[in-house]
Structures are given as structure tokens and as C-alpha cells.
Amino acid sequence: MGLETAFGHSFFTSRVDDAVNWARKYSFFQYPFVTACCGMEFMSVWASSYDIARFGAEFPRFSPRQADVLFVVGTVNEKLAPVLKRVYDQMCEPKWVVSFGVCATSGGFYDNYATVQGIDKIIPVDIYIPGCPPRPEAVLDALMKLQEKVSAESVMDKKYK
Amino acid sequence: MNQDLIRTIQEKFPAQVTGTHAFRGDSTVTVRREALREVAGYLRDELGFEFLMDLTAVDYPEREDRFEMVYHFYSFKTNLRLRLKAPVNGKEPLIASLTPLWGAANWFEREAYDMFGIKFEGHPDLRRILMYDTFEGHPLRKDYPLKKRQPRIVHRE
Numbered sequence: 360m361g362l363e364t365a366f367g368h369s370f371f372t373s374r375v376d377d378a379v380n381w382a383r384k385y386s387f388f389q390y391p392f393v394t395a396c397c398g399m400e401f402m403s404v405w406a407s408s409y410d411i412a413r414f415g416a417e418f419p420r421f422s423p424r425q426a427d428v429l430f431v432v433g434t435v436n437e438k439l440a441p442v443l444k445r446v447y448d449q450m451c452e453p454k455w456v457v458s459f460g461v462c463a464t465s466g467g468f469y470d471n472y473a474t475v476q477g478i479d480k481i482i483p484v485d486i487y488i489p490g491c492p493p494r495p496e497a498v499l500d501a502l503m504k505l506q507e508k509v510s511a512e513s514v515m516d517k518k519y520k
Numbered sequence: 521m522n523q524d525l526i527r528t529i530q531e532k533f534p535a536q537v538t539g540t541h542a543f544r545g546d547s548t549v550t551v552r553r554e555a556l557r558e559v560a561g562y563l564r565d566e567l568g569f570e571f572l573m574d575l576t577a578v579d580y581p582e583r584e585d586r587f588e589m590v591y592h593f594y595s596f597k598t599n600l601r602l603r604l605k606a607p608v609n610g611k612e613p614l615i616a617s618l619t620p621l622w623g624a625a626n627w628f629e630r631e632a633y634d635m636f637g638i639k640f641e642g643h644p645d646l647r648r649i650l651m652y653d654t655f656e657g658h659p660l661r662k663d664y665p666l667k668k669r670q671p672r673i674v675h676r677e
Contacts, residue, residue, distance in 0.1 A: 437651050441673050471660040472649070472668060480675040 368515060374514045383427070383453065384506040385415035390426035392446060395433025396461040400492040409495040412504050423449040428505070429482075436463035436473045440481050447482040453512075455485045455505060460492050467491060525562070525600060533559055548603040555586075556606045557616040560591070564621055569593035569602060572618065575628035577608070577636045579662045586610030589636055591618070608638055617643040635660035 366372050393401060404411050411417045420426040425444045437445055447456065458478055461467035464487045466476035478484060485508060488501045527542045529549050538557035541548040551559050563569040574592040585607035593602045608615050617640035618625040629640045630649035637658035640646055648655065655670055 437669070437671050438650075440671065442674055471666075472664065472670070475671075475675075480671075480677070481673070483676075 364424050380510045384509040387416040387428045388418050388420045389428045390423050391430050393432040394400050395434045397492040401432045404495040404498045427495045429456045430459055431457040431478050433465045435475045435478050440475050458487045459491050489505050550605040553606050553615055560618055568595045568597040572622035572624045577632045577638055580664045589612050613638040616641050
């Protein structure tokens with residue numbers, strides 16, 4: 360963020376961190392990269408029963424340039440891999456990636472010629488959610504874990520320089 | 521009723537039908553590869569099978585004619601179903617296209633070409649439908665290596 364770089368690790372930057380991270384972690388704009396049946400469970404996290412809006416992460420942006428969190432929901436195959444990479448590359452920093460379900464995480468039981476064995480072969484991943492598909496509670500748990508991760512970040516981190 | 525159907529086809533094409541099978545309604549007729557178009561045309565025009573439900577292939581590496589095409593037909597008029605099979609040689613996997621008879625065959629045959637490498641004579645646009653154009657080989661063949669991967673972009677790590 361520029362100014363903080365001049366101050367280094369100090370009281371001032373830690374206060375800025377707190378404010379910025381607080382704002383970031385409660386206002387995730389997400390990009391839903393939904394490719395398979397996990398999308399159903401993802402919708403139920405969105406809907407009123409589980410209500411992801413309570414965590415400030417309900418707002419989908421279907422343009423990667425406006426999104427903070429990339430939710431990769433479902434199987435990604437080799438044919439689709441360049442698309443996922445491009446969507447990730449188009450997102451602005453700071454950005455995070457959530458791998459939703461076993462297919463996105465490891466290929467799941469699709470150990471075959473067509474399927475990418477985990478999206479971390481294509482893009483870096485912050486949070487993995489296990490399950491086929493994951494329960495909505497697991498998704499909310501992952502979201503809270505991501506919030507914890509974000510709140511531990513600093514504007515001094517290398518990725519922002 | 522199904523036996524009648526099989527008998528009708530057998531009597532019409534005695535030299536082309538190489539085998540039949542029927543168990544609880546799964547009437548199956550196996551014909552020579554060369555006769556496929558003729559038999560299929562007869563099914564559509566004379567026996568009322570106006571619906572081609574499915575078309576796929578099976579790989580039997582141990583057989584002399586390695587591939588077997590499988591066609592599923594349905595008739596709305598008579599409520600009958602029929603399975604038609606035709607062996608295809610592995611060295612020269614070529615068989616007549618049914619796209620001129622049923623438009624539905626178009627994408628099915630592209631899929632069979634993509635997965636098994638079977639070529640269809642008379643198909644208007646025979647190219648891959650599922651895999652990407654740079655993909656090499658035909659993944660549903662039994663001799664396609666199980667763990668072989670062909671990534672389009674470089675993987676991390």
C-alpha cells in the first residue's frame with residue numbers, strides 16, 4: 360500500500376493491518392467457478408438456511424476483475440484448465456482461492472485421462488474443503504478459516520509489494 | 521413379439537445377420553459391417569424405428585474384430601426397442617455413418633471417433649467432440665495407458 364512500506368513493521372502498520380483485514384475478511388466478493396454437482400451444495404450455502412451473507416461473503420461477481428475469492432466448485436478437467444488459469448490471472452490482488460469438494464482438491468475418484476488431479480496443479484489454493492459434496496457447515500467452516508487466514512495477513516506481506 | 525422382430529430381420533437379411541440375442545426384451549441383432557447402412561435403413565423405413573436412442577462402441581482387444589458398434593433404436597409407433605451391433609476391424613476402423621438416416625447420429629459418431637478412433641464413412645463433420653484438438657490417441661481404447669495425462673498448460677510444482 361505504499362506508505363506503510365516506509366514505516367516498516369511498527370504500531371502504525373499493525374493498526375492499518377487490523378483495519379484493512381477487518382474490512383477484507385467481512386466483504387469477500389466471490390467468483391463462483393462452478394463446474395459440477397458441488398454447485399448444488401454451494402447454492403444451499405448461499406440460500407437462507409445457511410446464509411453465507413452472515414459472513415459478508417454472499418456477493419458473487421461474475422467478473423474475475425471484481426472478485427476477491429475464487430471458489431472452484433467441482434471437477435476441473437484438462438480441457439478447462441487454461442480457462443481456470445486465465446480467470447485466476449485476471450483477478451486483482453489481494454485474491455484467495457477456495458477449493459470446494461474433493462474433485463477440485465484432488466481429482467476425487469476421477470483418476471483418469473481427462474481430470475486435473477487437484478486444481479493446485481494449476482493455481483495456488485488457500486483453503487481446501489473436503490467432501491463429496493461438502494456439507495454447507497463445512498463450507499462455512501472453511502470461510503471462517505479463510506477469514507482467520509486473512510486477518511493474519513499484513514500489508515507488509517511480500518505478495519502486496 | 522420381440523422374436524417376431526428378430527425373425528423378420530433375419531428373413532430379410534439372411535446373409536448379413538451373424539447373430540441374434542433376446543433375453544427379457546433386449547432384442548439384439550448382429551450384422552456384418554458392410555450391411556449396416558442397409559439394415560439400418562430397413563429398420564427406419566420399413567419397421568418404423570424412427571428414433572436412434574444411442575450409438576456407442578465397445579473395445580474387445582481379444583477379438584479378431586476388435587471394436588463393436590452398438591446402436592439402440594426405438595419405435596414410437598410399435599413401442600419396440602432393438603439393439604443393433606456390428607463388428608469393426610481394429611486395423612482399419614471404418615464403418616458407414618448413420619448421420620444421413622438419423623441426425624442424432626452426428627454427435628454420437630463424433631464421440632465414438634473421439635473415444636475409440638472409429639471412422640465413419642459419410643459423416644459430414646468428423647472431428648473430436650469431447651477432448652481438445654491437441655489430444656493424442658483415443659482414451660477409451662483398452663490399450664490407452666491408464667495413467668497417461670496430456671495437460672494443455674504446464675502444471676505447477
